[in-house]
Amino acid sequence: MLIWINGPNGIGKTQVAFELRHRVPGSLVVDPEHLGFGIRRTLPEPLRTDFRELPLWREGTLTLLREVLEHTEAPVIVPMTVLDPSTLEEILDPLRADGHRVVHMALLAPERVLRRRIRGRGESARGFAAQQARTSLAVLRSPRFEHHLDTGDLTIGTVAERVAERAGVPTIPDPAGPLRRRMRRLGVHLRHIRFD
Numbered sequence: 001m002l003i004w005i006n007g008p009n010g011i012g013k014t015q016v017a018f019e020l021r022h023r024v025p026g027s028l029v030v031d032p033e034h035l036g037f038g039i040r041r042t043l044p045e046p047l048r049t050d051f052r053e054l055p056l057w058r059e060g061t062l063t064l065l066r067e068v069l070e071h072t073e074a075p076v077i078v079p080m081t082v083l084d085p086s087t088l089e090e091i092l093d094p095l096r097a098d099g100h101r102v103v104h105m106a107l108l109a110p111e112r113v114l115r116r117r118i119r120g121r122g123e124s125a126r127g128f129a130a131q132q133a134r135t136s137l138a139v140l141r142s143p144r145f146e147h148h149l150d151t152g153d154l155t156i157g158t159v160a161e162r163v164a165e166r167a168g169v170p171t172i173p174d175p176a177g178p179l180r181r182r183m184r185r186l187g188v189h190l191r192h193i194r195f196d
Helices: 013-023 032-042 055-070 085-097 111-120 128-140 156-167 178-191
Strands: 002-006 076-079 102-108 148-150
Touching: 002 013, 002 085, 002 156, 013 076, 013 156, 032 055, 055 076, 055 085, 085 102, 102 128, 102 156, 111 128, 148 156
Parallel strands: 002 076, 002 102, 102 148
Antiparallel strands: none
């Protein structure tokens, strides 16, 4: 099974993905953004555009996910913003045709909540995520990006539970206390800071 967690930059996709990994035994997180940044770093400067627009990234992501899905029985969780329905279909439809169960969730929130989360990540109002906030939310509210989950009033743990419920995946309780959960989430945040 593949669980693709979509949503605007800054909505909390990666935090939810790692919360799910923690609560769904055996599951793993595969982040195609790493592939995209690797491709972008190797390209000459004039070709360094949004890697999601590159056929190389789309083909590479499909190949990567096929390989992982062929070698695991556990759910594979993918936190990745994709705003073009055709790009998403180009990756997910072949996986469905291969016989894999694919669940897509678009995490949404009121714009003010999204902007607050972006600031909470230490990003400025002029950064990429903030500049894309309104457009991303509008695009992802389209029926082509169903299923939608409004995360505005929800904790990371609750969002993870709702995603798991939608995917039909059982979760285990999180035995960690508030401080340990906060430290775990801080670790996820620090490991995923992007400098390019």
